[in-house]
């Protein structure tokens with residue numbers, strides 16, 4: 001199976017090639033030339049598989065260019081650091097609403113589901129590339145992974161790429177735009193190949209800097225002369241999306257196994273959404289044939305996707321990013337939307353036009369036909385900051401389950417969809433982070449403080465980790481090991497840089513020697 005760009009570049013590439021490239025040279029995102037179907041009988045035959053086996057099966061469906069043994073070996077290794085053999089447990093919260101917990105990996109957020117897998121396939125692809133180059137008497141290449149993060153991606157990418165051969169990873173995060181725990185998770189990373197910078201700006205500034213650097217011809221030439229290539233670990237990389245499709249299929253199979261649904265019965269899925277990667281993976285699962293009726297896109301106060309899904313207009317002009325307790329969704333430009341628009345239109349010219357418009361005018365409006373398709377597939381909702389926190393307390397009080405703020409946004413949008421649409425299909429909500437990653441806001445929630453409360457006597461003077469321990473004592477809930485040990489680790493990466501991409505390029509040249 002080959003992949004090609006959403007913006008019409010002629011050439012097609014294999015999985016190994018697209019995972020290394022990350023983004024197409026015309027600025028587009030890689031999409032598969034077909035989405036492999038799963039027949040109803042086939043879906044039944046998957047019921048006996050464990051998570052690893054299912055990943056293998058789906059990777060084979062997408063015909064990735066690796067030998068079977070090698071795929072199996074990499075998948076085994078990928079899930080070693082998860083704290084449960086189930087990998088992604090499905091919890092019945094209440095009344096036909098389920099949470100698929102995607103935070104059992106080493107950094108306690110759903111990004112691990114893909115970023116424990118993708119770097120291994122990346123490293124293996126690079127090894128093969130260098131073998132091919134060697135046989136042609138060409139020098140070997142090194143890779144620089146450049147990542148913009150609103151918090152969780154950075155940590156998960158650093159963890160995934162830690163000490164991978166011939167690969168360096170550089171992460172840019174908005175200084176002050178991530179939680180103190182997220183920041184600690186990043187700046188205490190002790191791999192030999194890891195570089196982390198806070199930048200003076202917001203997530204979109206970080207993402208824009210990365211986009212600029214990726215397309216800066218002069219800089220690319222300079223790196224080329226040093227036998228260095230660049231790629232991305234953001235969800236624009238197809239290697240991120242593929243592993244994410246698996247857990248939506250897995251959640252469907254788990255519902256079947258538990259007897260919650262009959263074969264062929266439709267379910268709905270709600271995803272707390274930022275860059276549109278996670279919900280797009282659910283879309284691919286649906287296109288493959290998993291009976292999913294609606295994909296429900298849940299936003300926080302940065303509700304540009306809500307507006308887009310309900311009106312067909314993507315409008316940045318009157319918007320500025322606001323801070324929320326779900327910072328991993330604080331995004332105005334949702335990159336993966338481009339892939340969805342391609343699949344709905346199959347028209348690379350249209351995609352190019354819309355992407356040019358958003359870039360230069362801050363606005364695009366899809367045609368009616370595309371909008372109708374979006375409305376039939378998707379529903380959307382959003383939740384403000386204080387309601388997000390109130391819902392954490394409400395669900396904890398009513399069910400004993402403690403959610404993080406991202407999951408709270410998803411849960412609330414799911415409930416409101418069920419209430420409004422009177423749709424009683426089983427609902428799966430993606431639970432994207434462990435509560436302990438967002439301790440301060442979870443504390444505010446449990447103690448009835450509003451989001452913008454600043455003077456909270458109970459936690460005055462406590463560090464992020466100490467607050468998490470306090471919550472744990474109060475609720476009896478466990479803290480993941482990686483978070484509980486954070487304040488014993490050394491802070492290594494403490495450099496803050498300007499958001500100016502050229503300054504960042506200079507830093508990169510320094511570290512890559």
Ligand SMILES: *Cc1c(COP(=O)(O)O)cnc(C)c1O
Nearest residue numbers: 152274275276277278328432433
């Ligand atoms: C990244 C992230 C999201 C958003 O996922 P997208 O794929 O960017 O839509 C939601 N919740 C958490 C905890 C995340 O880390």
